[in-house]
Amino acid sequence: MFLAETPFYAERGGQTADTGWLDWNDGKASVIDVQPQGEAIRHRVEVRPDRLKPGDRVRAVVDAPRRQAIARHHSATHLLHRALRDVLGEQAIQAGSSVEADYATFDFRFPRGLTTDEVDRVYRLLNEKIRANLERHVEELPLDKAMATGAVALFDEKYGDLVRVVSFGDWARELCGGTHVERSGEIGLALISGDRSIGAGVRRIELRAGAAAERQVSDDEQVLHELGEALRTAPAELPSRVAALQAEVKRLEKEAASLRQRLAAGGDVRLEEADVSGVRLMLQRVDADEKDLLVFADAALNRANGNGVAIVVGGRNFAVKVASPLAERLPANDLIQAFRQVAGGKGGGRGPVGQGGGIDPERVGDAFKSVQDYIRTQLKAHG
Numbered sequence: 130m131f132l133a134e135t136p137f138y139a140e141r142g143g144q145t146a147d148t149g150w151l152d153w154n155d156g157k158a159s160v161i162d163v164q165p166q167g168e169a170i171r172h173r174v175e176v177r178p179d180r181l182k183p184g185d186r187v188r189a190v191v192d193a194p195r196r197q198a199i200a201r202h203h204s205a206t207h208l209l210h211r212a213l214r215d216v217l218g219e220q221a222i223q224a225g226s227s228v229e230a231d232y233a234t235f236d237f238r239f240p241r242g243l244t245t246d247e248v249d250r251v252y253r254l255l256n257e258k259i260r261a262n263l264e265r266h267v268e269e270l271p272l273d274k275a276m277a278t279g280a281v282a283l284f285d286e287k288y289g290d291l292v293r294v295v296s297f298g299d300w301a302r303e304l305c306g307g308t309h310v311e312r313s314g315e316i317g318l319a320l321i322s323g324d325r326s327i328g329a330g331v332r333r334i335e336l337r338a339g340a341a342a343e344r345q346v347s348d349d350e351q352v353l354h355e356l357g358e359a360l361r362t363a364p365a366e367l368p369s370r371v372a373a374l375q376a377e378v379k380r381l382e383k384e385a386a387s388l389r390q391r392l393a394a395g396g397d398v399r400l401e402e403a404d405v406s407g408v409r410l411m412l413q414r415v416d417a418d419e420k421d422l423l424v425f426a427d428a429a430l431n432r433a434n435g436n437g438v439a440i441v442v443g444g445r446n447f448a449v450k451v452a453s454p455l456a457e458r459l460p461a462n463d464l465i466q467a468f469r470q471v472a473g474g475k476g477g478g479r480g481p482v483g484q485g486g487g488i489d490p491e492r493v494g495d496a497f498k499s500v501q502d503y504i505r506t507q508l509k510a511h512g
């Protein structure tokens with residue numbers, strides 16, 4: 130749709146299009162996109178074709194808060210461009226940008242990645258110039274005159290005889306056709322990401338300004354808060370807490386690896402086996418901590434192709450694991466009670482797994498026989 134006059138900014142120069150509404154006597158329609166078409170400006174409007182006809186009068190209304198958010202981001206890219214060149218030197222020159230209402234990206238030519246210190250200096254200079262509340266000026270000048278005043282122009286861009294120069298104070302001066310805040314202070318706050326490579330010699334920085342920056346700060350704080358809760362530590366302690374956890378994971382991985390090695394080698398594993406009414410019953414005496422006994426029980430069942438019952442004894446502790454198909458007829462808890470009747474101690478189980486301690490190691494052999502008797506009786510009772 131074309132209007133005789135339009136207040137809408139059409140997408141160009143990396144700046145996104147305005148959106149808004151058309152109002153007329155008995156109707157209203159949303160303008161969802163605005164694109165240049167030759168010399169004209171084409172509006173994409175959500176309206177039934179019979180509601181508007183050529184020649185109708187409409188009132189065109191731009192979504193002003195959105196335009197203001199876009200202007201904040203656009204002005205922030207100009208200040209970022211200047212700050213980059215102040216910190217990195219004049220060879221850091223803009224290669225493109227994309228300006229939206231809730232973020233902007235800024236691409237520039239530079240032969241290497243930025244250091245943390247450089248990113249930090251750019252960030253501080255950018256926000257210092259925002260706080261300085263620099264006044265915006267717009268001038269139309271012949272191109273050669275504009276260049277003589279030190280305005281930054283983009284090499285790949287085509288300019289007419291008269292160019293528009295946008296300046297903030299006497300600090301950032303650029304050829305630009307976009308929309309801008311009146312004073313840099315309106316940007317409020319600008320957050321930048323570190324740079325990343327998007328092609329040979331071209332880097333990209335992402336930028337958030339105004340309310341979008343505010344939202345990002347509170348989102349980040351929420352993440353830090355949740356991490357702090359999860360790891361039970363103050364946000365400032367998170368890096369050292371995570372480092373400690375990583376070290377702990379490494380230690381456990383090492384321990385698990387050595388445990389697996391010992392299991393595979395069979396080293397100090399002593400195994401007795403019995404076939405009780407078709408059930409493979411394994412007794413293993415190992416030299417291992419209480420918490421590792423179930424690992425040995427799992428390994429024993431694995432070697433028995435996941436079938437049978439494994440009892441693992443380490444010192445005065447023991448663990449029982451029953452292959453799941455058998456667990457209903459032979460619950461670990463019942464096996465443990467049969468074992469304890471002879472070996473003493475305490476213990477219990479749930480489903481296929483159980484553990485106990487305080488047994489008399491001398492009586493393990495007899496206790497193993499008692500478990501065999503129990504299984505025999507139990508399976509006979511169940512047919």
Ligand SMILES: [Zn+2]
Nearest residue numbers: 304305306307
């Ligand atoms: Zn611009």
